[in-house]
Ligand SMILES: Nc1ncnc2c1ncn2[C@@H]1O[C@H](COP(=O)(O)OP(=O)(O)O)[C@@H](O)[C@H]1O
């Protein structure tokens with residue numbers, strides 16, 4: 021029992037060290053804030069551009085919707101991208117992957133640890149992002165002030181969400197085991213697809229119906245809906261534009277569905293990772309160094 | 313065969329290089345009050361003549377690579393001067409570059425997506441070598457190192473040693489006037505290493521104006537290849553001479569070993585002969601092993617005569633040659649084993 | 663041709679080669695380089711749809727995505743290039759060689775442009791077809807001209823970044839990352855800059871060639887309001903190109919000198 025724990029602690033420590041390997045703590049702090057906030061501001065700009073062009077057809081509630089889901093999605097992105105990045109840099113840059121593989125440390129536990137470090141970073145980034153939004157936009161203050169944060173559900177969604185994040189990260193990291201450096205571009209691309217399918221910047225009702233069904237199979241869709249509700253309360257009834265197919269679900273239904281889809285994802289991640297690990301081992305990809 | 317009436321191919325004068333030790337990272341304990349800089353090269357003065365195959369012999373961390381980096385215009389000296397082909401490495405780097413090339417063993421450069429031939433082609437082109445010439449030379453060089461069958465294999469699929477061989481070829485295909493080889497046989501198998509040493513000698517013999525600076529920590533390699541050698545440790549040149557002279561230096565006496573048939577005939581008082589410094593004997597059931605230290609080599613004549621006249625029976629006679637290892641131990645105070653001396657920071661801070 | 667110029671051209675051509683070779687040899691290339699970004703684009707397109715913005719706004723997203731690929735290439739392919747080269751052990755070989763480093767960088771730029779052009783074109787075609795983007799440019803010539811000028815300025819900037827990033831070592835990686843979102847924001851990747859930002863901000867942002875370039879292209883393609891008239895933006899891009907290229911050369915020299923003094927040309931893992 022102590023061996024996996026030690027691996028976990030070491031890997032999390034290592035991940036944190038690598039992430040925070042900055043000469044100046046200030047630059048790191050800026051980095052933690054600027055990146056997510058600018059991403060969100062971009063959406064805010066789109067919102068105002070659409071408003072300016074199309075008259076007042078866009079309800080004010082669209083802004084908090086965009087802002088909060090994007091901030092939450094940051095966590096998904098950080099962990100997914102972080103894990104594949106861990107595979108690629110450990111192999112190509114530090115050339116350590118093979119040594120970790122042959123060490124008694126459990127390979128997957130090691131990556132869980134690396135993921136933890138990223139999750140910490142993502143959570144802090146997301147919180148700061150929302151804080152900045154609250155500071156800047158009255159619409160967001162109104163939306164989040166109305167019901168207040170529902171801490172209980174927040175904990176539930178974050179808890180189940182962390183299993184989902186890890187599973188998603190492991191799927192990408194697994195794929196990266198068999199790819200060279202450009203695996204990182206793959207994880208970015210997949211991140212984009214998930215961003216599209218889980219309705220981060222629009223309610224999934226605008227998607228073609230058959231794509232909506234794909235969305236509904238993804239745990240991220242339920243997770244984002246749950247996070248939005250925990251942070252801002254249920255979707256107001258007077259904004260039909262924002263009411264997706266999940267708007268009428270209760271929080272418990274959402275959490276149940278999230279747990280169910282997450283369980284599915286974990287199973288997939290387990291087998292996919294194992295298959296990839298074997299394949300990488302067979303093809304000698306654990307230590308291949310492609311260069312560019 | 314060194315050509316004498318030319319400017320030295322390489323000349324360094326009081327060359328010193330210090331590295332600033334890395335700052336401590338934020339959030340960590342403040343730096344201990346150790347030295348702020350590390351002296352990797354300490355007042356190195358060397359001269360390599362055109363046409364020479366010059367060796368730098370030293371343990372890990374001695375400063376060999378640092379010296380090569382400075383000479384190949386990759387690193388600036390902290391003080392002192394260095395000239396390559398009569399040109400200053402700081403001010404005339406652009407003029408030096410077309411004339412040199414460098415191979416550093418144990419390092420794998422190149423592009424994984426390209427194959428061996430394409431990689432070598434690329435690095436020939438940036439020296440302005442035409443594609444046709446490049447291909448000819450690449451073919452020839454790949455034969456030398458035994459990599460011809462891998463010419464069209466992607467570099468990412470090569471073994472470490474094969475990459476190193478490719479890297480070795482890269483140094484030669486631009487036909488440099490002065491070539492730097494930094495531990496070229498590091499980690500290669502015995503056959504490949506021998507082939508490479510053989511080729512290096514051939515390459516030098518082909519044109520007398522070529523100069524080659526080789527670093528190594530293999531004594532035998534240095535002994536076998538080099539016209540002259542500098543022994544370097546902790547950034548300082550301890551000695552610089554031909555291998556033979558270096559060995560002579562540690563050996564004040566000529567040493568002979570004799571094997572005699574068992575018996576007590578004559579060897580007991582060899583030490584009393586004029587010119588014999590010392591004589592030791594070791595009796596075994598089948599032979600008597602005698603070791604004599606002579607003040608001069610010809611004295612062996614009177615030793616033999618004495619033995620023969622007193623009825624001794626000589627089975628074998630052998631002159632014991634000192635090795636560079638002996639030289640090294642004499643100079644450095646320890647063998648060429650680990651990299652212990654490298655850990656000890658020298659110079660720099662108070 | 664004088665021999666230094668010939669060496670420059672030789673070096674540039676040689677360094678273009680690995681990039682283009684990669685284009686043809688990477689099997690997953692089409693999938694990851696084009697299909698996935700197109701899907702990512704769709705997210706913003708649907709967002710505009712949900713907000714009931716005019717159809718042309720979807721075009722802004724497609725244009726933004728296509729042009730962003732160049733920006734990404736400038737950051738990752740150019741800015742971080744020397745850094746990667748050092749990691750791979752190639753940088754010292756280039757520095758040691760008689761070829762000018764500007765030649766090597768030019769080669770990287772040409773190679774990067776070629777591969778990215780394919781990618782951007784795929785995104786554009788797919789985006790236009792998928793989302794029925796209305797295309798009525800005021801002039802195809804103006805569009806092409808502005809596009810080429812944008813590329814020159816962008817890659818000039820990339821060459822400049824290359825030395826800055828190498829100098830900053832590991833921090834460079836973070837900086838590339840750090841700059842990503844702010845630049846998307848400032849350049850107005852998905853929206854017309856002048857409709858949102860105060861004029862002063864928009865003017866300052868035009869110093870990034872991507873801003874001026876995209877703004878001009880948006881004006882030509884979708885008749886959106888611009889920061890400056892198109893011809894002024896084109897002029898700005900031309901000036902920026904020259905400035906960046908000259909600066910790049912200077913920085914590169916400086917960098918090489920300082921890196922040599924500090925012994926940073928060859929160390930890795932830091
Ligand atoms: N960039 C650097 N920063 C700090 N110290 C260095 C650096 N490069 C080399 N050194 C130190 O300088 C000494 C000489 O190194 P080097 O010239 O590589 O030795 P070698 O003789 O094995 O080639 C070593 O102790 C090494 O630790």
Ligand SMILES: [Mg+2]
Nearest residue numbers: 376377378494
């Ligand atoms: Mg060395």
